[in-house]
Amino acid sequence: MSDFMAMRQRPQGPLGHLRSHLSLVLQLLCVLLCAVLLVAILAQVSKVPSCPEQESKEELYQDLMQLKAGLANLCRPCPWDWTFFQGHCYFFSKSQRNWHDSVSACQDVGAQLVIVRSDEEQSFLQQTSKTVGHTWMGLSDLNKEGVWHWVDGSPLELNFTKFWNRGEPNDIGGEDCAEFRGDGWNDSLCNGLRFWVCKRPAGSCTPQ
Numbered sequence: 001m002s003d004f005m006a007m008r009q010r011p012q013g014p015l016g017h018l019r020s021h022l023s024l025v026l027q028l029l030c031v032l033l034c035a036v037l038l039v040a041i042l043a044q045v046s047k048v049p050s051c052p053e054q055e056s057k058e059e060l061y062q063d064l065m066q067l068k069a070g071l072a073n074l075c076r077p078c079p080w081d082w083t084f085f086q087g088h089c090y091f092f093s094k095s096q097r098n099w100h101d102s103v104s105a106c107q108d109v110g111a112q113l114v115i116v117r118s119d120e121e122q123s124f125l126q127q128t129s130k131t132v133g134h135t136w137m138g139l140s141d142l143n144k145e146g147v148w149h150w151v152d153g154s155p156l157e158l159n160f161t162k163f164w165n166r167g168e169p170n171d172i173g174g175e176d177c178a179e180f181r182g183d184g185w186n187d188s189l190c191n192g193l194r195f196w197v198c199k200r201p202a203g204s205c206t207p208q
């Protein structure tokens with residue numbers, strides 16, 4: 001007990017004071033050293049992920065590529081059940097309607113009953129309608145007999161009249177609506193049931 005007291009009392013002296021200061025300094029140094037060591041370890045540890053970091057960059061790149069591919073897939077020029085041809089989308093009906101109902105069916109999907117604008121388009125449409133069956137196009141002489149207009153109001157140009165079948169249009173019984181039939185066009189009664197084709201501009205994405 002007295003020894004203990006002596007030890008406790010020893011620091012009271014000037015030498016003891018120095019010693020306690022020294023030990024405090026040592027302790028501080030130790031703490032400092034530990035801190036430095038800790039910082040060094042932390043720095044080392046934080047350096048370790050530099051490899052996984054690169055890996056995650058690679059993963060990110062892979063994800064980006066996958067996303068891009070997915071986007072390209074989504075970014076189709078036409079809806080799924082439409083066909084792309086030379087900058088336009090075409091919908092070929094599976095059922096049949098009269099001419100007026102075909103016009104509105106196309107309007108309902110933001111399109112027009114098909115208007116033929118070129119030789120290539122004519123071949124494409126005629127070929128398809130040949131395999132499917134008689135098909136309406138957006139052409140009629142309903143406003144004035146013998147004067148053919150497309151559904152957008154534009155007149156049938158002379159260089160397109162070569163597509164009429166031989167002897168057509170003949171207006172037999174008052175035929176005012178044009179159909180794809182066989183190898184060319186025919187005027188037919190507008191209330192007849194036919195397949196139809198809608199046409200609208202393709203989206204801004206180019207087809208893959």
Ligand SMILES: *[C@@H]1O[C@H](CO)[C@@H](O)[C@H](O)[C@H]1NC(C)=O
Pocket residue numbers: 117118119157159160
């Ligand atoms: C008819 O002529 C116009 C130019 O006047 C042209 O754009 C169009 O492709 C031609 N159509 C056919 C079927 O040759």
Ligand SMILES: *[C@@H]1O[C@H](CO)[C@@H](O)[C@H](O)[C@H]1NC(C)=O
Pocket residue numbers: 165166168181182185186187188189
């Ligand atoms: C035109 O259509 C009528 C029926 O609407 C048919 O009797 C006639 O054979 C067709 N003509 C041609 C050349 O396709």
Ligand SMILES: [Ca+2]
Pocket residue numbers: 141145146171174175176177187
């Ligand atoms: Ca007619």
Ligand SMILES: [Ca+2]
Pocket residue numbers: 168169170171172175186187188
């Ligand atoms: Ca006819």
